[in-house]
Amino acid sequence: MEIKIKTPLPHGGRLVDRVVRNPELGKKMARGCPAYDIKPNLYNGMPVRNVYREIMSICYGFFSPVEGSMTQAEVERVLKERRLLSNWIFPYPLVFDISEEDYKKLGVSVGDRLLLRLKGQPFAVLDIEEIYEIDPQEIATRTFGTPENNPEVVRRAFDTKHPGYVIYLSLNRIVLAGKYTIINEPRLRPPFDRFWYPPAKSREEFKRRGWTTVINHQTRNVPHVGHEALLRNAAFTGDTKPCDGILVNCIVGAKRLGDYPDEAIVEAHEMVNLAGYVKPQRHMVTMLLWDMRYGNPLESLLHGIVRQNMGCTHHMFGRDHAAVGDYYDSYATQILWEKGIPSFGFPAPPNAVEYGLLIRPQNMAEFWYCPHCQEVTYSENCNHLDEIQRFSGSFIRSLLSEGLFPPPVIMRPEVYKVVVKWWKQFGYPFNNKKYLTEREKELEVDLAPMDI
């Protein structure tokens, strides 16, 4: 029998590292190139995506083996089979899109190098391999699937109420395909700086901590007690003993109105260990720059890739993983990881196909509070179905917006204080229009001035 689980190789065999750390080399690479200022994609006037986050996640290796904006053939293969041209599985098209107007202004063609500026400073270059046109509506629909084409898990047609769908709808029609290289390394701004662990660094940190088995907890939320129960209990899987470490990887990027601000999310998760609910030695909070697509099973693939690249051996998946609304089956992600979804190109689970993943799923049912058990308990255990109380994120948010202190059985008091801290900062506990618009100017990074 198989003995001792090991840290998995990165997806595709090696970590992508497309960051030039020598500023002189960076300058030289960009000299004489036409320049373009990165701007967020808008939908209905609201920012929904900023390609800078994809460039960061690609160049720092989170999305290994992806190295840049995909060619037309690669987008086609991803949409058909969820595989890159190199055969490695990948769920989403990732492209560098610009408007026809900008394209004409730039006057670039295949073989050119384009300098990308962020916050007015040189940031990265894109070596153009191909230029082609897309139909955003078609890409949006094919990215997420349809009830007709993906009857195993898609329950209804995607529409503009879905925040991932509108990201693809918001794309400009011209795509410049090619590899990115960061030439002016951005500095993460507080509080994000201390949560920034690109895969090479997180793998190093795991080694330093003596972690082999590490389970990832995906989050885009301030943790309530139910989230914490999921996180702690899922970690009882492992090898010959429970997982050595729990990696919390927070999605930081464009969010929806009414979500918690990302600053509160990362610090609230950190508070779980600072306040001793999971020992800091066993718990590590990190982040991923990503404008979430909410693609449930497809998003879980991206999560598997990112966290395998970070060095995790396991990934927990709950009900409605990375989902919004009822477009997908509530258990679509677990179906993918239990038996596969043939219509999405997976006749078997993503870690049982060639060029697939090496990370292991921990598919979890629900946690609820049971007054009879007098504790948070697991739906496969507790049989007091007349008495149970389900956790409700919207209930907690309604308590908060009324200014009520949530009971400790719902939210840890220390975690609540983190929410209040950022509430005071932003004037409202949840993302409003002002926050979402401002953050696309501020972003999560600062760039040192670089004269080319």
Add this chain to the structure above:
Amino acid sequence: MEIKIKTPLPHGGRLVDRVVRNPELGKKMARGCPAYDIKPNLYNGMPVRNVYREIMSICYGFFSPVEGSMTQAEVERVLKERRLLSNWIFPYPLVFDISEEDYKKLGVSVGDRLLLRLKGQPFAVLDIEEIYEIDPQEIATRTFGTPENNPEVVRRAFDTKHPGYVIYLSLNRIVLAGKYTIINEPRLRPPFDRFWYPPAKSREEFKRRGWTTVINHQTRNVPHVGHEALLRNAAFTGDTKPCDGILVNCIVGAKRLGDYPDEAIVEAHEMVNLAGYVKPQRHMVTMLLWDMRYGNPLESLLHGIVRQNMGCTHHMFGRDHAAVGDYYDSYATQILWEKGIPSFGFPAPPNAVEYGLLIRPQNMAEFWYCPHCQEVTYSENCNHLDEIQRFSGSFIRSLLSEGLFPPPVIMRPEVYKVVVKWWKQFGYPFNNKKYLTEREKELEVDLAPMDI
């Protein structure tokens, strides 16, 4: 990578079944044989072992591939390498011992068949392959190990305060080696009858319930909330999701003064599911007839064998597994299953050696109650080390013997009521001399009259 854990084969490849279910055949097999009445081994006047339990566990396949009382060469190999002559690992010498006086009276020799009577009725036959003499003191010492010979895990010399050691000390000097066959199938008496799941039957029951991944919980105790936490949380290991089922396998047999009576133990565990703390669909209480040896890592091997034979894929091991006192390192069992104990014949874990086990360990640390977390929590998570309250079996027993209702944070009220039920029956909540002596007459079984 390995995908999907399956129900393991029995230890040794097939389940032993040495039970004759046709009474006519049984009678015929025993006709004309000399007869011997099974009696308990005594130490200091107290019963400490009854070989009938070993005969049951062997013939019904719990101890597969063991088929009878071991030959001298097999005992020697077990003591040296913890392996049977067939190479399969096994921790303990198991022999049919009789006094010199009885031996002379019987006048049997190699090749003879001996009829074994229980409660005055024909029960089993022993086909004598070898007759030899043992030194109980030597067997006792070699069985458990010494600090000199087993420095990895034995902390001090065994003595007569150890209840397993005195079992071997109590052996008679003559051993009749050979295979057992039950010829008159005993009927388990209530309440034990509904917990009697020999391996063939438990495997069938797992299939009926749709369980593949099943984790075993070893017990010789009425469950307090800490035991229940271990049981429920260890079961979050599994394959792609937590274990389908939790098998509780209670050790039923000779016990110590002050232990809970076995009747209370099996029913108290059953109450955990009847009262809804773990759904009955996910939880199954069974028993093993065995006079426990308390051999910590060695006992864990027997537990692995028995539960693999019953069809379990996983076995949870806590601190001080099957231990009494501080003869062994508190984590001796986990050391065995993490890396092996070379001096006991295991340069690698028992499921990583040839002719070894297929069951997987889940090595768990501690659970305690934390008033800050406001719940039972895991020692690798909770960092409120100044506030925690450890579970103490002796504290709970002292509450009970004072007639105090233990608080629900320590023992579930429904479980406590089971203790009280048997307390009323036996006049005392714990085993006293009368209970221990009476039970070796009553035993856990009745035998139908059989005229031979």
